[in-house]
Amino acid sequence: MNIHSNLIGGNIAVDRIENDTVYLERELRDTEGDWFYWAFCVEGAAGRTLTFVFPSKHRVGRFGAAVSHDLREWHWSESGSGDTFTYTFAEGEDKVYFAHNMLYHPAHFDAFCARVGLKQEVFCRSVKGRDLPAVRFGTGKRWILLTARHHACEATGNYVLEGVTETLLSRLPEDFAVLVVPFVDYDGVVDGDQGKNRRPHDHNRDYTDAPIYEVVEKMMTFGREHDLCYTFDFHSPWHMGKQNDYVFFSRSTEAMEPRIDLFAEYMKQATAAGELKYTGAWDVGPNEAWNNETSPNSKNYFSKQPSVRLSITTETPYFGVTDGSGKISQDAMRALGRVFGHCILQYPAQDGTV
């Protein structure tokens, strides 16, 4: 049996294996403080039932591990939560991927772009010299900026972003254009870093006078040089519990509140019949809890630009709940994104800016 992290987004340290129990832990790497992301592959365990045990109860989600055989399609193991999960490998089931949550890799975005006919560009180089992808479309001068993975491990945001992009692509008014930067911390996504609370600071604390990440500097410059109207930044919250189990907005400045209220109303109505619901009940307002207006993050930076009408961070849970607000699946997240896209298209006429 071989347990390893030799995969895109891989992250695991195996401590020891005792009979059918595997003791393991996530790797923090350059993360300050605790975080919970892990992803690994098990080969050569066909026919066995293994129990995986972490040293913290904040490692395994509500529905067990995310499981995949191809790194594309993911489902829940439905066996365990907290610090442990169990998996029975069928005869012939020789290679299985397990992760904290349903991973979204560059290969997912490649497949999406191929399906809808979008051509990717190299937005800039990552810190490690990789080509950092983006797409742009539309003929207008009023820009919508869509971003995800300011925090490398937060894959749920990418599924929503994909759905948003699909809707905008199909119905974008001719006076608009869209820039999508799906993997802001691209190295972290590929290498399987936590990304959150990276030292000296992570990508979503880099919107300063002297950004250290080229991708952030380029987006800041883009914002200054274009008529940027709307920015939506897609994240995943903390591991789980309370608001972390629901879709919610992390709001921007006090000045933007009336416009975000309006957009939130659309979202409430539009998602009410969907699998994943946004109710507004869990939103974190400006200067509530950790959401400090002066924090140098993406939404705060763009919300202070005069041209920007809406700047919102959307948090999509890793697991969700079965209380009617929605359990996470790849399809449910993409569907939420498509509805989100319709709300973006609905918004300008009501805002009085058209």
Ligand SMILES: [Zn+2]
């Ligand atoms: Zn985040």
